[in-house]
Amino acid sequence: MQLFDYMMAHGHEQVVFFQDKDSGLKAIIAIHNTNLGPALGGTRMWPYASEEEALVDVLRLSRGMTYKAAMAGLALGGGKAVIIGTPAKDKTEALLRAYGRCIATLKGRYITAEDVGTGQPDMDIIRQETVYVTGVSPEKGGSGDPSPFTALGVLHGMRAAAGVVFGSEELAGRRVLVQGLGQVGRHLCRLLAGEGAVLTVTDINPRAVDQVVKEYSAKAVAPDQVYALEGDIYAPCALGAVVNDATVDRLKYRLIAGSANNVLAEDRHGDILHQRGIMYVPDYVINAGGLINVAEELNGYQQQRVMEKVARIYDHVRQVLFVAEKENIPPYRAADRLAGERVHRAGASLRMGMPAGAPEPSGKHVPEVRQVG
Numbered sequence: 001m002q003l004f005d006y007m008m009a010h011g012h013e014q015v016v017f018f019q020d021k022d023s024g025l026k027a028i029i030a031i032h033n034t035n036l037g038p039a040l041g042g043t044r045m046w047p048y049a050s051e052e053e054a055l056v057d058v059l060r061l062s063r064g065m066t067y068k069a070a071m072a073g074l075a076l077g078g079g080k081a082v083i084i085g086t087p088a089k090d091k092t093e094a095l096l097r098a099y100g101r102c103i104a105t106l107k108g109r110y111i112t113a114e115d116v117g118t119g120q121p122d123m124d125i126i127r128q129e130t131v132y133v134t135g136v137s138p139e140k141g142g143s144g145d146p147s148p149f150t151a152l153g154v155l156h157g158m159r160a161a162a163g164v165v166f167g168s169e170e171l172a173g174r175r176v177l178v179q180g181l182g183q184v185g186r187h188l189c190r191l192l193a194g195e196g197a198v199l200t201v202t203d204i205n206p207r208a209v210d211q212v213v214k215e216y217s218a219k220a221v222a223p224d225q226v227y228a229l230e231g232d233i234y235a236p237c238a239l240g241a242v243v244n245d246a247t248v249d250r251l252k253y254r255l256i257a258g259s260a261n262n263v264l265a266e267d268r269h270g271d272i273l274h275q276r277g278i279m280y281v282p283d284y285v286i287n288a289g290g291l292i293n294v295a296e297e298l299n300g301y302q303q304q305r306v307m308e309k310v311a312r313i314y315d316h317v318r319q320v321l322f323v324a325e326k327e328n329i330p331p332y333r334a335a336d337r338l339a340g341e342r343v344h345r346a347g348a349s350l351r352m353g354m355p356a357g358a359p360e361p362s363g364k365h366v367p368e369v370r371q372v373g
């Protein structure tokens with residue numbers, strides 16, 4: 001890979017490689033953009049097949065974080081880190097502490113959090129070496145599990161999109177398919193059941209399915225049935241790239257709104273959905289609740305403030321869908337444009353020597369906030 005060419009093409013500011021021989025640490029931190037503030041993004045630990053694969057992943061993920069933070073109205077930039085290794089085998093206290101010292105050298109330009117392969121106990125270890133870490137345990141001023149907030153944000157966004165697609169934000173009676181009943185999917189089922197939605201669920205883990213079926217009277221279907229079913233709303237809450245060449249023409253839902261990251265295998269799949277009249281709510285707009293939650297740790301964590309900010313996902317989704325409709329473009333393009341403009345404006349302010357600031361997007365409508373957790 002021609003790294004500088006890639007960085008220039010996609011606007012990355014900085015990529016840092018770290019190694020620690022004693023602990024076996026091999027980490028890459030990518031800072032995509034800091035116009036709006038320090039780059040916050042999780043640390044993914046994964047047994048990448050090659051260094052190039054790890055590099056591509058961290059570059060792609062860090063850029064996504066810039067857009068996510070910008071759309072969420074946060075005073076944060078986008079960054080991400082990867083550690084090459086198998087968590088169960090390679091993740092030791094020595095490795096995490098060495099990694100914490102690496103983060104410290106960036107002096108706050110990058111702030112980490114948990115991601116695939118890392119969790120709250122790991123963040124607590126990293127905290128021993130640096131303050132530039134979120135997602136630590138509540139006893140250490142942390143915010144705990146972000147999943148209920150991610151699920152709540154998805155619910156707010158789903159309501160906003162339902163208003164546009166169905167002419168009513170009411171979810172009672174809507175047939176919703178939840179794919180993936182892990183941390184977020186489970187909470188989303190609870191919230192949707194509370195709204196009176198008619199739930200169909202699927203997961204590759206039968207125990208997760210049984211629990212949700214029992215608790216929320218949901219109907220279970222096999223994982224491969226998702227693309228054969230017909231319904232109102234499809235909520236992908238498992239893996240990414242579920243809208244791809246094999247599925248995009250088969251989907252028979254009017255709205256796609258879920259927590260999964262990178263739902264579209266490629267941008268062109270978003271164009272096809274648009275042509276087919278299926279509304280896709282861009283992942284990073286609707287699934288920002290978890291980021292909003294950890295970001296609050298930097299302000300002195302208060303759950304009520306998190307709930308209010310997560311409720312604004314409703315407005316962010318409305319704004320994206322408004323622009324998409326007005327300009328007859330797919331929502332993913334509208335979101336990229338809105339987020340890109342905000343980052344660009346902040347960059348222009350900085351160049352003129354003015355604070356970039358991070359005004360919250362106008363949150364006129366804050367829907368009723370329900371209990372989470």
Ligand code: NAD
Pocket residue numbers: 146147148150179180181182183184185202203204205208223237238239240259260261287288290291
């Ligand atoms: P998780 O690992 O807890 O849950 C994922 C679930 O999907 C698991 O139960 C797994 O068995 C199931 N699954 C995997 N493959 C499947 C398949 N083919 N069909 C059906 N089910 C399948 O993850 P999570 O934390 O709930 O996150 C879910 C998604 O939301 C991920 O894409 C994640 O990146 C994204 N996300 C999560 C958060 C958060 O706060 N946890 C925030 C933003 C985005």
